Amino acid sequence: MSTPLIWFYFLFFKFSDQVLSITPQTQEQVDTLRNVSTHYETVLWQPVSNEYISTQVQVHLYVPGNSSVTVKAILQTHGITHKVLLANPNVLTEMQMKNDSTDPRSGSTFYERYHTLEEIYDWINRTAQDNPRTVKAILIGSSYEKRPLYVLKLSFNDRPNRKAMWIDCGIHAREWISPAFCLWFVHHSLSFYQQNSEITRILDSMDVYVLPVMNPDGYKYTWTARRWWRKNRSISKSGFCVGVDLNRNFDVDWVKGSSQNPCEEINCGPFPESEPEAQAVANFLRRHKDTVQLYITIHSYSQMFIFPYSYTFDQAENHNDLLEMVQEAAQRIKRYYRNTYTYGPGAATLYPCSGGSDDWAYKLGIKYSFTFELQDRGEYGFLLPPSHISGACNEALLAVKTIAVKVLEKT
Numbered sequence: 154m155s156t157p158l159i160w161f162y163f164l165f166f167k168f169s170d171q172v173l174s175i176t177p178q179t180q181e182q183v184d185t186l187r188n189v190s191t192h193y194e195t196v197l198w199q200p201v202s203n204e205y206i207s208t209q210v211q212v213h214l215y216v217p218g219n220s221s222v223t224v225k226a227i228l229q230t231h232g233i234t235h236k237v238l239l240a241n242p243n244v245l246t247e248m249q250m251k252n253d254s255t256d257p258r259s260g261s262t263f264y265e266r267y268h269t270l271e272e273i274y275d276w277i278n279r280t281a282q283d284n285p286r287t288v289k290a291i292l293i294g295s296s297y298e299k300r301p302l303y304v305l306k307l308s309f310n311d312r313p314n315r316k317a318m319w320i321d322c323g324i325h326a327r328e329w330i331s332p333a334f335c336l337w338f339v340h341h342s343l344s345f346y347q348q349n350s351e352i353t354r355i356l357d358s359m360d361v362y363v364l365p366v367m368n369p370d371g372y373k374y375t376w377t378a379r380r381w382w383r384k385n386r387s388i389s390k391s392g393f394c395v396g397v398d399l400n401r402n403f404d405v406d407w408v409k410g411s412s413q414n415p416c417e418e419i420n421c422g423p424f425p426e427s428e429p430e431a432q433a434v435a436n437f438l439r440r441h442k443d444t445v446q447l448y449i450t451i452h453s454y455s456q457m458f459i460f461p462y463s464y465t466f467d468q469a470e471n472h473n474d475l476l477e478m479v480q481e482a483a484q485r486i487k488r489y490y491r492n493t494y495t496y497g498p499g500a501a502t503l504y505p506c507s508g509g510s511d512d513w514a515y516k517l518g519i520k521y522s523f524t525f526e527l528q529d530r531g532e533y534g535f536l537l538p539p540s541h542i543s544g545a546c547n548e549a550l551l552a553v554k555t556i557a558v559k560v561l562e563k564t
């Protein structure tokens with residue numbers, strides 16, 4: 154653009170926000186990117202923290218319109234090329250928040266939209282009330298800001314020696330597809346019990362505990378203040394920064410691969426289980442560890458099935474079983490939906506880090522423990538449009554069913 158044109162642009166338009174994809178080629182480029190992501194108003198979508206930036210690792214960086222010119226100039230001076238991943242994330246954000254349930258032409262169901270925290274609480278109440286014989290809402294604790302943490306217990310019969318599985322969603326606030334999946338899963342269970350053979354088999358032999366939003370304060374915050382918030386909302390002792398990464402706050406080899414700096418995205422908090430949300434989940438699982446055989450925690454994005462360990466490169470004792478389960482899940486998804494999921498132990502497949510709920514549950518004795526990273530692989534990232542909810546959830550559902558059936562066969 155010529156100079157007068159640029160001025161014209163500045164005066165009459167605003168540069169729009171963008172999400173850039175950048176793959177640094179040299180150490181110098183890595184350092185520059187780390188610098189940009191800490192010193193300019195940007196948000197790292199991927200990797201989660203700038204210490205994980207390295208050569209040949211694809212970085213997804215959210216750049217607000219007002220830092221766009223500066224950031225791009227810095228990239229250019231260092232010979233760093235970028236692709237625009239999302240040219241207009243604001244439009245996508247609006248699409249995610251639009252609740253067009255009143256529009257009869259929209260054609261999408263309740264489960265194909267994202268919901269506010271209040272709507273999810275209403276849904277929890279309604280679901281328990283409408284299914285008094287099969288669904289119970291159990292209060293397992295409350296959040297830092299004193300919001301209730303409800304677990305839905307699905308129980309389709311009362312045979313003795315029933316086993317159980319646990320699914321939690323929404324540990325990380327900005328991963329909106331995650332709570333959407335918990336709602337999807339409960340709806341599927343209630344609608345297809347005695348219709349679909351796999352879900353029937355699972356529900357006949359297991360109770361299912363579903364925690365739809367483990368981090369309600371953070372989730373609320375992403376709807377009202379900052380869409381890219383990840384942590385909970387607890388205020389650090391110094392009062393300077395807010396938020397602990399709940400998936401670093403569990404008691405496994407605490408602090409390695411996480412950060413004690415409360416200002417960081419992967420801050421593990423002052424001590425293990427310092428956060429009421431992590432403590433509530435840990436207490437509940439400790440009380441139910443004799444029945445719970447399968448633990449699944451739902452995240453996004455990157456399409457991955459992760460199993461222990463993440464805090465060490467050592468192999469889990471039943472590594473081969475775990476591998477076989479996720480491999481089968483990935484193969485079935487490929488066959489039915491033509492979509493690719495990668496899989497493996499956390500440290501080697503994703504990154505080493507401690508304090509995660511999956512490793513903690515595993516060490517508690519829940520021998521089948523998984524982290525799912527749902528769609529997508531960065532085409533929309535956290536801004537997965539509502540029209541993709543059904544696809545993302547059906548894939549994850551197939552994986553849950555595949556793994557749960559295998560757990561039943563093993564135990």
Ligand code: ARG
Pocket residue numbers: 201400452459463464499503505506507508509510511512524
């Ligand atoms: N994206 C997730 C996180 O960073 C992955 C968790 C995998 N498990 C683990 N224990 N790190 O929290």
Ligand code: ZN
Pocket residue numbers: 324325328452453
């Ligand atoms: Zn996550």
